[in-house]
Amino acid sequence: MENTILLLNGPNLNLLGKREPTIYGSQTLTEIEGQFVEIGSSHGLQVVCAQSNSEGALIDALHAHFSCKGIVLNAGALTHYSIAIRDAIASIEAPVIEVHMSNIHARESFRHTSVIAPVCRGQISGFGSKSYELALLAFLNE
Numbered sequence: 001m002e003n004t005i006l007l008l009n010g011p012n013l014n015l016l017g018k019r020e021p022t023i024y025g026s027q028t029l030t031e032i033e034g035q036f037v038e039i040g041s042s043h044g045l046q047v048v049c050a051q052s053n054s055e056g057a058l059i060d061a062l063h064a065h066f067s068c069k070g071i072v073l074n075a076g077a078l079t080h081y082s083i084a085i086r087d088a089i090a091s092i093e094a095p096v097i098e099v100h101m102s103n104i105h106a107r108e109s110f111r112h113t114s115v116i117a118p119v120c121r122g123q124i125s126g127f128g129s130k131s132y133e134l135a136l137l138a139f140l141n142e
Contacts, residue, residue: 009051010076100125
């Protein structure tokens with residue numbers, strides 16, 4: 001799995017394109033995943049995409065990709081309170097980059113704190129769907 005990148009999206013991200021387009025834009029998750037796969041493939045990477053509204057399913061996906069090249073994770077609202085996802089990230093070998101489409105630091109105060117950031121390689125937020133691409137490029141430049 002050394003050439004595998006997992007793109008993992010959490011709760012409500014399946015509604016991208018319909019959900020608050022003034023914040024998240026009009027692209028669907030399927031479109032974002034397609035672009036991510038295309039970029040990854042053009043660099044010889046195998047990309048696996050997954051999304052779940054369930055915290056347990058996200059943890060299972062992290063465990064299943066224990067030692068892949070990298071994980072790009074948009075945990076959605078779970079970013080701010082899921083100690084279980086934080087512990088899962090800390091437990092695996094694969095580096096994780098936390099991604100958010102909106103600038104979480106310019107939004108409601110409860111979004112300013114990420115409990116997963118301390119165990120992630122880095123955090124990218126505020127660039128819309130380009131946030132995902134920037135995270136992928138970070139793995140390519142290692």
